[in-house]
Amino acid sequence: MILKQQLWREPWLACFVITAAVSAIQVFPPIGMTLNLFMAPYWSVITLNLGFILIIKACARGNLPRFMLALPLVWFAGYYSLAGYSNWAVSSLDDKIEQEIGAAGAALAPLSADVIVVSEAALSRLSLDYNLKQFYRPPRKNCRSTIKTEVKSNWCDRKGDVQNGCTIMSQPWTSISGKQLCWEQKIAEPLQPAVTITDEGVTADSFWYRGEIHRLSFLTTTGEKFEVSAGRVASLSWFPSPIMGCSLVDQPSSWTCFFRWGYGDLRELGTKAAGQSEVDVIASVLGLSLR
Structure with a gap:
């Protein structure tokens, strides 16, 4: 099928060319560092989405064959499928942590035990x-x-x-x-059975969410151990946010190029109240109330 306009004059193509060009020149550290001052890795959020929207517009005007609609369809429908699963994964993780907190709290609350806290921050x-x-x-x-x-x-x-x-x-x-x-x-030593609380570290991010998940351990003097997660994570944002570019990273120091998706706001896990932390989850497990 013959296009009604020359391909090089298509604005949607210009969006993709700009995206590729800006990402490519960031490979060179002096240029990349300069472009990072202008948030260049985030330009692809605008240029890629605009390119697919302009394809839809060009097909509606008859400037492109209708089979080209498959490109924005795959882009947007595919991404929203990923975002939907990401939000479901975070909700499932939240439900699992709530169940952990409930089970640990039901077991520890009747003990009336002394508390040994290993984490200084808590x-x-x-x-x-x-x-x-x-x-x-x-x-x-x-x-x-x-x-x-x-x-x-x-x-x-x-x-x-x-x-x-x-x-x-x-x-x-x-x-x-x-x-x-x-x-x-x-x-002084505890005079009654004690619960030792330890923060066993932070788990790594997954593709489906970003943030911090602390693994808290509650160990009784009888040897019973309960593990509860706490923290905050963000799922994929509902708007497609492809971030492409290069930046300086540490350990070891190097100029690294990347592609990643943007994520939404952080969400607290294991609690319905915003702004709470792993300390609040510990208090919930122990049945402590605010002063």
Whole structure:
């Protein structure tokens, strides 16, 4: 079939040529770094989608044969199939984590156990924002004793002491709700069954979502172990967002070219409330309420 316009004059073709040209010249680091200042890897989001839309327009005007409609059909329908599965995968992951939290909480709540928190990052939020009355920090390199911290509902002066190589502190804090609290520390072992909480690391991203998924371990003194995931991920965005270009990456340092899809907003897993973190999931498993 003879096209009504010369091929080189077709605007849809210009979109694809621009996409290929911009991506190709980014291979050279000096040019690529300059273009990155103008967000060049994201230009393909506009040029590729515009190219397929212009194919539809050209077919509607009779400037292209109708079989060319197969190209935008495969592009958009194929992508929306991927995006739909990506959102389903995140929802399924969220449901699975909620079930993990429910199962672990049902098993641990009746124990009324002391809590040993290995993750330093979780200590302050658990004790300040939630009604955790006491917790323990296990021995570590510079301090070979278990440190007990009692959280009291009163103000105190900041002071410290060193015992057996361990820094023992009394320290005032303010909770998220504005309550005055005091940390009082001493060397002591748990007097009742304890639950040791460990953050076992962050899992890698998959094609279907991007983000961080922490694997939390709850180990009782009887040897029972419960694992719960927590974190936040983003599924593929509903609008096709192909990102093409090159950038400088670390470990090892190199100029690397890539193609990837754009993702939507991060979504918290295992909780219905926005802005929550793995600390909030720990509190949910332990049955702790906000102060």
